[in-house]
Amino acid sequence: MWYQNKITELIGLDYPIIQAPMAGGVTTSRFVSSVSNAGVLGMIGAGYMQPNELRQQIKEIKALTTRTFGVNLFIPEQPKISEEEINEANELLQSIRNGLGIKWEMPTYENSSTFEEKIKIVIEEEVPVCSFTFGIPSKEVINELKKHNVIVIGTATTVNEAVINENIGMDAVVVQGSEAGGHRGTFAKGAQESLVGLMALVPQVVDHVTIPVIASGGVMDGRGLIASMFLGAEAVQMGTAFLTTIESGAHDQHKTAILQAAEDETMLTTVFSGKPARGINNQFMKELKSRENLIPAYPIQHYLTSHIRSEAARQNNPEMMSLWSGQGVRLSKRQSVNELITGIVSQVNQLLKEF
Structure with missing residues (x-):
């Protein structure tokens, strides 16, 4: 059967579908468990979580x-940023803070020790799957996870990055096309050089690695899944399609924005976090677009804007929120997780009959 392959066997899934690990509150316990209970892989987006929050979830x-689920972690990045650069960034954001009626607060920065503590929690809590974004962990971390039977999955936006993931010992690799919503997982080269569309990227990666490839970017339904598999992928990772489900922890304004958006309304921006990410264009992005060159690198900008985004969400103001979304946005639906998965499987079955 089409749904039985290396990935479903390796992870223990009914269908080769992975819910993208969207950090920032989307992946609630109810949401992740609903995804896993539907026979696919639910993932906790733990990139911004504190260790105690991760353990609790x-x-x-x-x-x-009782089904398989996983945790996604961000590889720590600690760029050298001067106080002058931070002050300039704060000046850019001050008018936005004023508009929301909030004051500047010094954020708390995550460090490498927090990452190490999360790895320890994954092992202690016997989480079946751990994936990584924004780079690759050390060989020692990979070996320690695998020693405890944790399946490890990396992220790549180019063939070279996929090869690096295989060489470090990843069990599989998520191949992220330029259509994907949210942050780019690029780590080996510049972001602009790594904007390869999924249809072009997947078969090239498949030809250069032996580990299973998971396609991600613009996949919204059964057509995207079966197309990815024909290109050589063993599974798909879907984010935007899951964002608008009833169980998703995404803010209602975020869901509404996706359901009302068109494919030409998403764009790549660094203004929210300092790292390129695809989202629906809004006032925040427009105001800072011409001054992106003054924005500090990730994760500094992420922390500088965190209270702006949280206050905007509290005020139900989508113009100041990060409305991450992929280019397949017109295909979004308001439905349950189970309806999404059932619909995908039914569509694939029908397509294969007609092929």
């Missing part, structure tokens, strides 16, 4: 599902 999900 893992325990909550274990109480809600």
Whole structure:
């Protein structure tokens, strides 16, 4: 059967579908467990979580599902930023803060010790799958996870990055096309040089690695899944399609924006976090677009704007929120997780009959 392959066997899934690990509150316990209970892989987006929050959520999900789920972690980045650069960035953001009625607060920065603590929690809580974005962990971290039977999955935006993931020992690699919503996983080269569309990228990666390839970027339904598999992928990772589900923890304004957007309304921007990410164009992006060259590198800008985004969400103001979305946005639907998965499987079955 089309849904039985290396990925479903390796992870223990009914269907070769992975819910993208969207950090920032989208991947609630209810949401992740609903995804896993539907026979696909639910993922906790733990990039911005504190260790104690991660441990608590893992325990909550274990109480809600006996199926496989995973945790996604961001590789720590600590760029050297001067106080002058931070002050310039703060000046750019001050008028936006004033508009929202909030004051500047010094953010708390994550460091490498927090990352190491999260790795320890994944092992101690016996989480079946751990994936990584924004780079690759050390060989020692990979070996330690695999020693405890944790399946490790990397992220790549080019053939070279996929090869690096295989060489470090990843069990599989998510290949992220330029259509994908949210942050780019690029780490080996510049972001602009790594904007390769999924249809072009997947078969080239498949020809250069032996580990299973997971296609991500613009995949919204059964057509995208079966097309990815014909190109050589063993599974797909879907973000935007899951964002608008009933169980998703995304803000209602975020869901509404996606459901009302067109494919030409998303764009890549660094203004929210300092790292290129695809989202629906809004006032925040427009105001800072001409001054992107003054924005500090990730994760500094992410922390500088965190209270702006959280206050905008509290005020139901989508113009100041990061409305991450992929280019397949017109295909979004308001439906349950189970309806999404059932619809995808039914569509694939029908397509194969007609092929």
